[in-house]
Amino acid sequence: MTAFAFTIWVWELTNQATGLTLFGLFLQVPQLLITPIAGVIVDSWNRKYLMIVGDMVSWLLTITILLIYLTHNLQIWHLYLAVAVQGIFEQIQELAYSASISSIVPKQQYSRAHSIGFLLTKSSPVIIAPALAGALYAVIGLAGILIIDLMTYVIAIFSVLLVRIPQPTITEAAHSHTNLKQELFFGWRYIAARPGLIAMLVLASLFYFAQNLSSSLFTPLILARTSNDTKILGTVSSAAGLGGIIGASLVSVWAGSKPRIHRVLLGIVSAGLSQTVLGLGVKPLIWIPAQFCSSLNFPILSSAAQTIWLSKVKPEVQGRVFATRSLFVLLALVISTLIAGPLADYVFEPAMMPNGSLTPILGWIFGTGKGAGIALIYVISSLSMLLVGLGGYAFRTLRDVEIVLPDHDASAE
Secondary structure, eight states: OHHHHHHHHHHHHHOSHHHHHHHHHHHHHHHHHHHHHHHHHHHHSOHHHHHHHHHHHHHHHHHHHHHHHHTTOOOHHHHHHHHHHHHHHHHHHHHHHHHHHHHHSOGGGHHHHHHHHHIIIIIHHHHHHHHHHHHHHHHHHHHHHHHHHHHHHHHHHHHHHHSOOOOOOOOTTTTOOOSHHHHHTHHHHHHHTOHHHHHHHHHHHHHHHHHHHHHTTHHHHHHHHTTSOHHHHHHHHHHHHHHHHHHHHHHHHOOOOSOTHHHHHHHHHHHHHHHHHHHHOOSHHHHHHHHHHHHHHHHHHHHHHHHHHHHHSOGGGHHHHHHHHHHHHHHHHHHHHHHHHHIIIIIIHHHTSTTOSSHHHHHHHHOSSTTHHHHHHHHHHHHHHHHHHHHHTTOHHHHTHHHHSOOTTTTTO
16 A cells, blocks of 8 residues: 555656666665575575564654654655665565475475465555555555554464464585675575576566566556546556456466466466457556456466475575575666656657657557557567566477476485
8 A cells, every 4th residue: 555655656756667677676686686695595584473573673664754754855766765674675575485385395285385475475455555555545544554664563473373384494505605705606506406486587687577568567558648637547557456466366276287387378378368468458458458468377387487496405405595586586677667667758658659759550459649658668578578588498408397397306306
């Protein structure tokens, strides 16, 4: 709810896509820098307490923003700074959470566990938060929403305290390197020795680069096409949450058959196709079903991909290996976030104005005026997602990753 309210506030203040994409940039750059060290921390420290620390820091940042707001001194840079600090501890928390799954549930339930996590942390908030924020904002204002935010962190912290999260057995081989530099590069050496994991890493990086390029421009696209109609934005956003809920529910009921890589690749193709339709559309009648269909695929493909990683990587080294994976994905996210706003504001939007350079060629497809250039970038990035998914089938190392690469516990079985 807080993020939705701040998004509208920044857009009304700047009326530029760059102002919104900077949120993602200030979140991702600190995460990119901390990730190598975060992996070592997660494999060395208690993962349960690391998750709690992440929520405690977020609680402190939220109350700081609330106090600044109540004194009428809140500025955009305050939000950027808060997001940057939160990003550091959020990355550690996320790695600790991901690496804890294999310690909590049996291997056969990895996919279901991930889908339930996706349902609770990604999909449900998206469908509930925009509508709830819109309704409550007029009644209790931003301060009231921030107070609710503070209460939810308290609930989260006590919930984790009540849960038993076993720590993996740390073998001598897993921590045989006392040199910090060697520890930082352990995850890369582990992946580099397994071509299947390299292929999964390249796939994730390419997919999230294209996906983030479009998702960074989703809010500016809808607002620009609707003259800043936040109700339509909330409705389309809720459609994304509903799609994610149904997708995650399907996975939680039926984990799917092997090989899982097909669900990953076909999910990418389907998401790219749906987002292409959204970018070409100009009305909610097209945006809502397209966003629903796109989001339906994400819990399916992400749970399948995460299950492959959890099955192939030893639990005691998952912190460092997953950190390396996050490092490459975050690098892709940072680059796409960095270029998304300037491309929209200074290249494609002017080119798609009534007298723009691209209007004679593409104006009949995307229209002209505000939002047309953003729509063009959105479609290009969505088509790129589709090509990434289809292209994955051309590489045997990726296509047969579950056959060629043995599970981490194969010898024990």
